[in-house]
Amino acid sequence: MDEAALDAMIDAGTSVLGIEMQPEWRAAVRLHLVISLGHVATVLETHLPDHLDPAPVFTA
Amino acid sequence: MSPFTSATDIAASVSSGRTSATAVVDACLERIERLNPVLNAFTTVLADRAKAKAAEGRSGPLAGVPFAVKNLIDIAGVPTLAGSKINRDHPPATVDAPLVARLEAAGAILVGALNMGEYAYDFTGENVHDGPSRNPHDTTRMAGGSSGGSGSAVGGGLVPLALGSDTNGSIRVPASFCGLFGLKPTYGRLPRTGGFPFVSSLDHLGPFARGSADLALAYDAMQGYDPADPVCVDRPPEPVSGLLRKGADGLRIVSAGGYFRSGASPEALIALDAVAAALGATRTVTIPDARRARSAAYIISTTEGAALHLERLRTRPDDFDADVRDRLIAGALVPALAVVQAQKFRRWFREEMVRLFQDVDAILAPATPCVAPLIGQKTFVLDGVEMPLRPNIGIYTQPISFIGLPVVVIPIPTSLGLPIGVQIVTAPWREDLALRIAHALESSGVAKAPIPTLEY
Numbered sequence: 001m002d003e004a005a006l007d008a009m010i011d012a013g014t015s016v017l018g019i020e021m022q023p024e025w026r027a028a029v030r031l032h033l034v035i036s037l038g039h040v041a042t043v044l045e046t047h048l049p050d051h052l053d054p055a056p057v058f059t060a
Numbered sequence: 061m062s063p064f065t066s067a068t069d070i071a072a073s074v075s076s077g078r079t080s081a082t083a084v085v086d087a088c089l090e091r092i093e094r095l096n097p098v099l100n101a102f103t104t105v106l107a108d109r110a111k112a113k114a115a116e117g118r119s120g121p122l123a124g125v126p127f128a129v130k131n132l133i134d135i136a137g138v139p140t141l142a143g144s145k146i147n148r149d150h151p152p153a154t155v156d157a158p159l160v161a162r163l164e165a166a167g168a169i170l171v172g173a174l175n176m177g178e179y180a181y182d183f184t185g186e187n188v189h190d191g192p193s194r195n196p197h198d199t200t201r202m203a204g205g206s207s208g209g210s211g212s213a214v215g216g217g218l219v220p221l222a223l224g225s226d227t228n229g230s231i232r233v234p235a236s237f238c239g240l241f242g243l244k245p246t247y248g249r250l251p252r253t254g255g256f257p258f259v260s261s262l263d264h265l266g267p268f269a270r271g272s273a274d275l276a277l278a279y280d281a282m283q284g285y286d287p288a289d290p291v292c293v294d295r296p297p298e299p300v301s302g303l304l305r306k307g308a309d310g311l312r313i314v315s316a317g318g319y320f321r322s323g324a325s326p327e328a329l330i331a332l333d334a335v336a337a338a339l340g341a342t343r344t345v346t347i348p349d350a351r352r353a354r355s356a357a358y359i360i361s362t363t364e365g366a367a368l369h370l371e372r373l374r375t376r377p378d379d380f381d382a383d384v385r386d387r388l389i390a391g392a393l394v395p396a397l398a399v400v401q402a403q404k405f406r407r408w409f410r411e412e413m414v415r416l417f418q419d420v421d422a423i424l425a426p427a428t429p430c431v432a433p434l435i436g437q438k439t440f441v442l443d444g445v446e447m448p449l450r451p452n453i454g455i456y457t458q459p460i461s462f463i464g465l466p467v468v469v470i471p472i473p474t475s476l477g478l479p480i481g482v483q484i485v486t487a488p489w490r491e492d493l494a495l496r497i498a499h500a501l502e503s504s505g506v507a508k509a510p511i512p513t514l515e516y
Binding site for chain 2: 009010013014017018019020021022025028029030031032033035036037038039040042043044046048052053054055
């Protein structure tokens with residue numbers, strides 16, 4: 001995603017969530033969003049079986 | 061007694077009447093008064109409470125042992141800050157967290173609350189509101205986080221024992237940077253009741269100490285079911301202190317290769333290899349999809365953290381540490397389906413690791429990619445690439461806590477004059493094996509908590 005697309009995502013998302021985005025936060029939020037979306041891509045690039053149950057609460 | 065007398069020795073001395081709990085506490089409070097301005101480990105010192113408790117007379121396995129807790133753990137009469145400015149407006153906690161109560165029931169004496177990164181979302185031990193907790197081996201360097209005050213206080217000899225929390229590495233990173241033994245127990249072993257949350261499905265509480273016997277003593281005193289924590293598992297305590305001398309002989313110990321060697325500094329790899337050599341661990345295993353496990357833990361953390369703090373992000377954004385706020389806002393924007401996939405992957409990864417542990421008893425891995433960075437440092441080099449430091453110090457700890465495995469970190473000296481930690485990872489509920497291996501390495505002199513060069 002280019003900078004404009006990231007900014008559009010930041011503006012839309014913070015607006016939906018009721019966070020009043022400030023100009024001086026943008027560069028850092030963008031940096032962390034790029035990092036987070038990189039991890040998203042890593043997780044989504046693998047195929048997981050349809051019947052695999054998510055583990056939001058689990059016993060180790 | 062020296063500032064570095066072990067909890068085990070303090071308890072023996074107090075129990076036998078050679079020393080009084082009052083003398084121990086007075087010396088501890090004097091050290092805190094003198095050295096905390098240097099280390100900035102404590103945010104609250106409970107001198108009156110500690111002296112009153114000592115005056116009662118103390119008995120038990122931790123008789124007279126001073127300890128302190130990360131300031132996200134409830135202490136009656138003290139607001140639970142969780143490193144934040146915002147929580148200073150909260151009313152004081154009305155009761156001690158169960159782990160505090162259990163340690164005091166075993167004879168220990170609480171002396172204060174410890175500095176930490178805001179809302180536990182850091183690996184640095186830096187705090188914009190209270191100032192950074194400092195590394196006792198070089199006060200220009202990070203203590204590590206988020207349990208920075210815990211690492212600084214025990215590493216600096218202010219207390220022999222402290223509690224911290226570990227969501228993605230927040231016990232293991234400061235243990236590594238400050239040269240300490242740290243235990244992150246199995247997820248669900250110790251109750252988190254009375255602890256301010258960060259990521260419920262990853263949060264653990266656990267102890268720091270200067271040796272494996274002290275770690276085991278504290279761990280044994282804190283075990284036990286608590287129905288008030290919905291993820292605490294109802295299983296009987298499994299004391300470890302009496303098992304330490306069984307050592308590591310006969311255990312199948314391996315090193316983690318692949319992901320866990322990629323990006324590590326020479327110091328981290330030399331430490332890992334020295335530990336493996338001392339244990340005769342010649343085999344290396346590849347933990348399947350560790351990189352993805354780390355990514356999944358990252359996604360779950362940033363989104364659960366954002367959800368936890370959304371209302372505060374809406375109403376009091378300027379009262380956050382900017383480094384925390386901006387990460388949380390980014391976390392709030394992560395697509396929800398990625399969280400579900402991360403949780404599905406978590407199930408898969410747990411099954412793979414349980415299978416791996418059918419053939420091995422313990423896995424060795426670096427705790428941190430490097431020794432403690434400088435306070436204020438924002439980037440470091442990983443695998444030849446300059447990366448943001450705060451989100452990446454936990455690359456080796458995150459895949460492990462992702463599925464709640466127990467880990468003991470042991471301190472290893474380096475040629476840089478700063479310590480670094482090695483993780484001993486075992487199967488769920490086998491803290492005993494990790495602590496036995498830690499004890500064997502300590503007994504042979506391979507692992508040792510270094511004495512700082514502060515003026516005592």
